[in-house]
Amino acid sequence: MYSGPAVAIREVHKRYGDIHALKGVDFTIDQGEFFGLLGPNGAGKSTLINALAGLVRLDAGQMTVLGHDVVTGYRDSRRLLGVVPQELVYDPFFRVRETLRFQAGYFGLGREVETWIDELLDALNLADRATANMRALSGGMKRRVLIGQALVHKPPVVVLDEPTAGVDVELRQQLWGFIRRLHAEGHTIVLTTHYLEDAEELCDRIAIVDHGELVALDTKRDLLARGISRTLHVYSEQKAPKVPDKLRDKVKRIHDYCVELRLERDRDSIVEVLDALRDAGTRVCDLRVEDDDLEDVFVQLTGRSRQ
Amino acid sequence: MGGAWWLFYKEVIRFFKVAFQTVLAPVITALLYLLVFSHVLEGRVRVFEDVPYTAFLIPGLMMMTIIQNAFANSSSSLIQSKVTGNIVFILIAPLSHLELFTAYVAAAMVRGVVVGGGVFLLAVWYVNVPIYSLAVILGFAVLGSAVLATLGVIAGIWAEKFDQLAAFQNFIIMPLSFLSGVFYSIQSLPPLWQTVSHLNPFFYLIDGFRYGFFGASDVPVVLSFAVTLLALLMLALLALWMLGHGYKLRQ
Numbered sequence: 001m002y003s004g005p006a007v008a009i010r011e012v013h014k015r016y017g018d019i020h021a022l023k024g025v026d027f028t029i030d031q032g033e034f035f036g037l038l039g040p041n042g043a044g045k046s047t048l049i050n051a052l053a054g055l056v057r058l059d060a061g062q063m064t065v066l067g068h069d070v071v072t073g074y075r076d077s078r079r080l081l082g083v084v085p086q087e088l089v090y091d092p093f094f095r096v097r098e099t100l101r102f103q104a105g106y107f108g109l110g111r112e113v114e115t116w117i118d119e120l121l122d123a124l125n126l127a128d129r130a131t132a133n134m135r136a137l138s139g140g141m142k143r144r145v146l147i148g149q150a151l152v153h154k155p156p157v158v159v160l161d162e163p164t165a166g167v168d169v170e171l172r173q174q175l176w177g178f179i180r181r182l183h184a185e186g187h188t189i190v191l192t193t194h195y196l197e198d199a200e201e202l203c204d205r206i207a208i209v210d211h212g213e214l215v216a217l218d219t220k221r222d223l224l225a226r227g228i229s230r231t232l233h234v235y236s237e238q239k240a241p242k243v244p245d246k247l248r249d250k251v252k253r254i255h256d257y258c259v260e261l262r263l264e265r266d267r268d269s270i271v272e273v274l275d276a277l278r279d280a281g282t283r284v285c286d287l288r289v290e291d292d293d294l295e296d297v298f299v300q301l302t303g304r305s306r307q
Numbered sequence: 308m309g310g311a312w313w314l315f316y317k318e319v320i321r322f323f324k325v326a327f328q329t330v331l332a333p334v335i336t337a338l339l340y341l342l343v344f345s346h347v348l349e350g351r352v353r354v355f356e357d358v359p360y361t362a363f364l365i366p367g368l369m370m371m372t373i374i375q376n377a378f379a380n381s382s383s384s385l386i387q388s389k390v391t392g393n394i395v396f397i398l399i400a401p402l403s404h405l406e407l408f409t410a411y412v413a414a415a416m417v418r419g420v421v422v423g424g425g426v427f428l429l430a431v432w433y434v435n436v437p438i439y440s441l442a443v444i445l446g447f448a449v450l451g452s453a454v455l456a457t458l459g460v461i462a463g464i465w466a467e468k469f470d471q472l473a474a475f476q477n478f479i480i481m482p483l484s485f486l487s488g489v490f491y492s493i494q495s496l497p498p499l500w501q502t503v504s505h506l507n508p509f510f511y512l513i514d515g516f517r518y519g520f521f522g523a524s525d526v527p528v529v530l531s532f533a534v535t536l537l538a539l540l541m542l543a544l545l546a547l548w549m550l551g552h553g554y555k556l557r558q
């Protein structure tokens with residue numbers, strides 16, 4: 001049994017004309033991890049994933065899947081990898097089951113795969129649509145077929161590029177349940193998502209890329225601990241509490257009876273802030289301190305919100 | 308079964324699912340040409356000695372149909388997969404460029420030969436066509452469909468939009484197949500046009516194919532065979548290079 005990393009990415013570079021989409025990204029993902037790949041739009045996440053799948057050709061660097069180079073050992077690396085592409089693509093000529101059967105066929109699988117296809121259809125809630133034409137499916141159903149196509153050859157490493165984009169809340173929860181199950185069964189999961197709450201809930205380790213560079217790679221806990229600030233919610237007795245000028249630049253927002261202030265972890269004292277508010281005539285009746293979440297860390301690291 | 312076999316099988320199922328349009332329609336079109344041209348031109352156009360014009364016309368129409376359908380199959384499947392994006396699921400499979408090539412070309416050849424055979428089966432009801440050498444007939448049917456299936460792979464990879472492919476079809480495939488001697492023997496043409504016709508690779512396909520029926524041809528059948536085989540080799544190398552380098556397929 002190979003004991004090296006599930007995915008190794010070594011100093012990879014990719015240029016599209018003038019755009020330097022990957023600038024020497026370098027990290028590894030261990031077997032059995034639930035790994036999150038985050039970054040704003042255009043950061044290079046899809047480029048990275050597509051290079052792993054052989055859809056993008058790198059200008060420099062190397063990638064392996066369970067030790068197999070994605071260029072020189074592409075047959076093995078592709079057998080070990082399942083990719084759910086970001087775009088909702090399908091072949092309008094075929095039905096759901098046919099789509100899965102042909103995909104399994106491309107991997108050289110024979111009749112033995114039929115029972116696995118039945119299981120997949122069940123798990124993805126597609127059993128009653130097995131003979132429906134792909135054109136007749138809703139967006140959420142098409143997305144599930146894509147996931148089925150990626151899993152039909154039972155790859156140990158599964159990469160999902162924004163699998164919940166455009167999927168409603170209920171289905172999102174269902175999909176995460178299914179992906180959690182895959183992870184529990186021993187699959188390595190790599191995920192990019194737009195929903196940071198999802199990454200925060202699911203992933204053990206998170207990489208943040210921005211402008212084609214890795215800006216952070218850490219366990220979720222350590223990444224959250226990096227948050228250099230926290231938010232103080234102060235509730236006052238009057239509507240629209242007054243805030244003295246010296247606290248102006250710390251205000252995140254004011255709504256109804258509450259003022260939210262961003263405090264730097266080591267520099268700002270909560271007591272001094274409360275004193276200053278009282279001096280300005282605000283009568284404080286309650287307060288709450290909130291640590292940064294992944295969203296805040298993300299904004300601090302990339303300097304932009306993910307939208 | 309290997310992955311390439313499944314891709315081939317998928318491609319065959321794909322056109323059979325719309326057989327009305329991909330098999331029946333081209334057969335009917337060829338028969339309409341046969342009815343109209345034989346009616347108008349029988350006895351007016353000089354072709355081979357002892358061969359009635361209508362019989363002469365049938366191999367040409369068959370080969371024209373084979374050519375157009377083999378090309379249409381591989382090119383339209385590729386452009387459709389590219390435009391809809393579902394080609395990624397073929398590209399992420401562990402298939403080599405040779406396997407991709409073989410699967411697309413073989414399926415397109417099946418369509419070409421099925422449609423060509425359909426024209427023959429219906430045409431022999433209408434007029435008696437001799438068979439001089441079945442081996443030559445089958446050999447040229449296979450070669451012709453392979454050449455055009457390969458050209459279809461090249462065009463399907465090259466084109467980024469449907470209208471680019473349509474241009475390829477309307478300005479290259481159609482004129483070359485119409486002007487290749489489907490409706491006449493090039494010996495009935497003025498010398499200049501005879502020379503020009505010899506530059507058209509499709510002429511050799513039709514001339515060689517016709518030899519299989521009548522044992523007579525405008526140029527020696529060996530020459531036709533050599534020219535088309537050479538064309539196939541050159542086009543196959545180009546298509547394999549494109550697939551191997553991911554030209555316009557892998558960014």
Ligand SMILES: Nc1ncnc2c1ncn2[C@@H]1O[C@H](COP(=O)(O)OP(=O)(O)O)[C@@H](O)[C@H]1O
Nearest residue numbers: 016019021040041042043044045046047048558
């Ligand atoms: N096919 C392409 N041609 C040109 N530029 C591209 C192409 N694909 C991606 N890019 C560019 O590369 C950068 C990274 O894109 P992408 O990997 O899709 O980002 P993400 O998935 O993180 O949103 C972006 O600037 C994008 O515009």
Ligand SMILES: [Mg+2]
Nearest residue numbers: 045046086161
């Ligand atoms: Mg993306």
